[in-house]
Amino acid sequence: MAATLKDVASLAGVSIKTVSNVVNGYDFVKPENRRKVLAALEATGYRPHRGARNLRRGRTGFIALVLPELNIPYFAELTGLIITAAHHHEWGVLIEQTQGTRSQERTALASMGPYLIDGAIVSPQALEAADFAELSPAVPLVLLGEHAVDVPFDHVAIDNVRAARTAVGHLAQIGRRRIAAIGHNPHRGTAALRLTGYREALAEANIPERSELIVTALEYHRRDGAEAMNHLLDLPEPPDAIFCFNDLLALGAMRKAAERGLRIPEDLAIVGFDNTEESTFSIPSLTTIAPNKSAIAQTAVDLLRRRATESFPTQDIQIPFTLEIRESTSTLPTRPV
Template structure:
C-alpha cells in the first residue's frame, strides 16, 4: 500500500497539516519538525499526488505545445527545450502536431479549454487572425515565430529580416555576388521575412534580386533543397552562393552539389538557418543562423507561468541570434 500523509504524520509525530506544509514547500514550519517530516517522507517513500496538488492550486498541471512537424529537427529540438523548461515549473507538456494544416491548427486551438490546460505555446503555419477567436477564454497563449496576425497575445521570435540580412551579408563579404535563395513560400510568414532580408542585403550591395535565383519550397525538407539545387545548377549561369531558409534545405542542396561534382564552398557557398544538431555534422559542416532556441523555449514557458498570476499587456519579445560560420562558406578551418 502507498504511504499516506497520515502515515508520515504518525511516524514523524506531527500533525497531518504540518506534513502537508512541508510537502507543499511552505516556510512556516519549525526546523525540527521539518527535519522529522523529511526523514519520515524518506522512510515511508511517500509521493504526493500531483493531480490533486495542482487542483488545489487552481491549475491542471499541463500546457500544450502546437507545432507543425516533429520530423523537422528545429521543432524536435525546440520541443525538448520546452519540456525541460516546463518541468522546472512542475508542468507536463501535451504536444499537438498539425502538419501546418489550417483545419488541424484550428481544431487544436478549439480543443484548448481552461479545465484541460494551463496555457499553450503555438507555432502556427496557416492560421488566420479570425481563427484565434476560437480559443477558449482564460487560456494564456504564446505564439512563436513571426506571422502576419495581429492579436493581443504574447509573442516570442527572432528578427528574421535582420537574421537573413546577416546570412546574405556574410556571403557578400566572402566575395559572392550571384546569390540564390531556397525556401520562398507564401504560406509561411517567416519565409516572407527571410526573403525581405535577402533582398535588403542584395540591395545594400547594389545587386538586384533575380527571379531565376529564387526557388520555392513548400515543406522545407531535404529533398526539396536537393531538387531546388538541381534547378539552380541547370541555369545558364548557376549561382556562386545559396541562402537556404532552413538547415534541411541547405543539407539537401549540399547533397546535390556533391552528386554533380560542384565543390562547396569553392564553387558555391551555402548558408542555412536554425543551427540544428545535424548542421555541425554535414560534410562540409554548415554555416547557419543560430537562434537561441533555449531562450525561445524558456521565455515562452515563463510567460505562461506569469499569466497564471499576473495581468499585463501582451508582450512582444525578440530573442537574439548569431551566425555560426563553418566549412560550407569558408572551407576547412585550421
C-alpha cells in the same frame, strides 16, 4: 497500499497540516518538525498525488505545445528545450502536431480548455485572427515564430528580416555575386520575411536581383533542397552562392551539389538557417543563422508562468541570433551579430 499524509503524520507525531506544509515546500515549519516529517516520508515511501495537489492549487499541471512538424530538427530541438523549461515549473507538456494546416491548428485551439491545460505555446503557420476566438479566454497563450496574425497574445520570435540580411550579406562579403535563395513560399510568413531580408542584402551589396535565382519550396525538407539545387544548376548561369531558408534545405542542396561535382565552398557557398545539430556535423559543416533556441523556450514558458499570476501588457519579444560561420562558406571563426 500507498502511504497517505495521515500515515506520515502519525509516524512523525505531527499534524497532517504540518506534513502538507513540508511536502509543498512551505518555510513556516519548525526545523525539528521538518526533520521528523522528512524522516517519516522516507520511512513510509510517501509520494504526493500530483493531480490532487494541482487541483488544490487551481492548476492542471500541464501546458500544451502546438507545432507544425516534429520531424523538422528545429522544432524537435525546440520541443526538448520547452519540456525542460516547463519541468522547472512542475508542468508536463502535451504535444500536438498540426502539419501547418489551418484546419488542424484550429482543432488544436478548440481543444484547449482551462480544465485540461494551464496554458499553451503555439507556433502557427496558417491561423487567422478569427480562429483565436475559439480559444478559451482563461487559457494563457504564447505564440512562436513569424506567422503574421493580429491577436492580443504574447509573441516570441527572432528578427527574420535582419537574420536573412545578415546571412546574404555574409555571402556578398566573401565575394559572391550570383546569390540564389531556396525557400520562397507564399503560404509561409517566415518565408516572406526571409525573402525580404535576402532582397535587402542584395540591394545593400549593389547586386541585381534575378528572379530565376529565387526558388520556391513547398516543404522545407532535404529533398526539397535537392530538387531546388538541381533546378539552379541546370540554369545557363548557375549561382555561386545559395541562401537556404532552413538547414534541411541547405543539407539537401549540398548533397546534390556534391553529386554533381561541385566543391563547397570553392565553387558554391551555402548558408542555412536554424543551427540544428546536423549542421555542425555535416561535411562540410554548414554556415547557418543560429536563433537562441534556449532563450526562445525559456521566454515562452516564463511568459505562461507569469500570466498565471500577473496582469501585464502583451509582450512582443525578439530573441537574439548569431551567424555561425563554418566550412560551407569559409573557415573563419564564429562572429556575433
